[in-house]
Amino acid sequence: LNPILIVGLNGAGKTTFTGKLALFLKGKKNQDVYLIPADNFRPAAKEQLIKHAKNIQVDYFDSDLSMLPKDIVKAGMLEAQKLGKTTVIVDTAGRLQVDEELMSQLVDAKNELKDPEVLLVADAMTGQEAVNVAKVFHEKIGLTGAVLSKMDSDARGGAALSIKYVTGVPIRFVSVGEKMSELEPFHPDRLAKRILDMGDVVSLVEKAQDAIDEKEAERMMKRLEKKQFTIADFVKQMDQINKLGSMSSIMKMIPGMGGMLRQVGDLSPAEDEMKKMRVMINSMTQKEKDDHKLLNDSRIIRIAKGSGNTEKEVRDFIQKFEQMQSMMVNMMGMMNGGGMPNIPGMPAMPGFRQQASGGKKKKSGKKKGQFGSKFF
Numbered sequence: 001l002n003p004i005l006i007v008g009l010n011g012a013g014k015t016t017f018t019g020k021l022a023l024f025l026k027g028k029k030n031q032d033v034y035l036i037p038a039d040n041f042r043p044a045a046k047e048q049l050i051k052h053a054k055n056i057q058v059d060y061f062d063s064d065l066s067m068l069p070k071d072i073v074k075a076g077m078l079e080a081q082k083l084g085k086t087t088v089i090v091d092t093a094g095r096l097q098v099d100e101e102l103m104s105q106l107v108d109a110k111n112e113l114k115d116p117e118v119l120l121v122a123d124a125m126t127g128q129e130a131v132n133v134a135k136v137f138h139e140k141i142g143l144t145g146a147v148l149s150k151m152d153s154d155a156r157g158g159a160a161l162s163i164k165y166v167t168g169v170p171i172r173f174v175s176v177g178e179k180m181s182e183l184e185p186f187h188p189d190r191l192a193k194r195i196l197d198m199g200d201v202v203s204l205v206e207k208a209q210d211a212i213d214e215k216e217a218e219r220m221m222k223r224l225e226k227k228q229f230t231i232a233d234f235v236k237q238m239d240q241i242n243k244l245g246s247m248s249s250i251m252k253m254i255p256g257m258g259g260m261l262r263q264v265g266d267l268s269p270a271e272d273e274m275k276k277m278r279v280m281i282n283s284m285t286q287k288e289k290d291d292h293k294l295l296n297d298s299r300i301i302r303i304a305k306g307s308g309n310t311e312k313e314v315r316d317f318i319q320k321f322e323q324m325q326s327m328m329v330n331m332m333g334m335m336n337g338g339g340m341p342n343i344p345g346m347p348a349m350p351g352f353r354q355q356a357s358g359g360k361k362k363k364s365g366k367k368k369g370q371f372g373s374k375f376f
Helices: 014-029 045-056 071-082 100-112 126-139 157-166 189-197 201-211 214-225 231-244 248-252 257-264 266-281 286-290 299-306 311-336 351-356
Strands: 001-009 033-038 087-092 119-125 145-149 171-175 184-187
Touching: 001 014, 001 100, 014 033, 014 045, 014 145, 014 171, 014 184, 033 045, 033 071, 071 087, 071 100, 087 100, 100 126, 119 126, 119 171, 126 157, 184 257, 201 351, 214 231, 231 266, 231 286, 231 299, 231 311, 257 311, 266 299, 266 311
Parallel strands: 001 087, 001 119, 033 087, 119 145, 145 171
Antiparallel strands: 171 184
């Protein structure tokens, strides 16, 4: 039975990370995970963790929060053993700042576990303060690793380098969004590229391989070859992109886009616009999604009323879709021509389409246990 103790200050994202880690270990490592809510300090922490557990379909311990954390851990571990679980993740209490009572409780909880992995969740947005917190936690409890949360923010993650230097423990993961699936194993070289605004294409490709349905992508390519791209196809593309994460997290992985992202600022209006489009589309019939030319005045009035938008907003969407349709079809035409068009200062790209869709996949070369841990 492998125990993992999650520690950190209030607001760092411990409970959310606990759910993300459970999903990662269940999906990527085929481990039978059990969650123990042991945060008896923050109101609703237990309910939040149970909600995560139900959403990702893992078992949890119905702890009695009137008990001390060490007693909750002891009872939870006994239950996990009875159920034959392979991995137990314990979510612990935090404080607004480090204090003796907190540390004493965490040490007692750790002592109830046999050789646990102790992960500190540090808020990437706090910068140097995250480093100071990591140093104290390591001195008092003894960490085996750290996690940087809120990496979908403006924080570039430079704290990771300092945490590693000060504590000597490895950074295990970075949390890059609010969704349970938005957790990435830490790769120093990739973070360095993000800090320098060089992007992280490798991580983006790995995300795409996990999230995108290959058969659906091939079907889409064949349709585009025939100059077919409908609103129904657009919806499927939106669904695929949503699986990759938020718009800001995707842009940060594209070389040079980090600087543009800082200039643009908040992307939530653009994401809200996408949600509005989705509501409009949901008000359409399947025939209308398959052929937007059917959208005459009476149909547009019906869609506007059904989606809570104005007729002008529906017409604007149709116009934007037609522009996108033209762009997608033209792009496929360029790829079918044997190469992308020549761009000044850049070499021609013959055989681009063949390279993109027909080549053999190379093995990633990643090794199991690359983090030097029995868990990851």
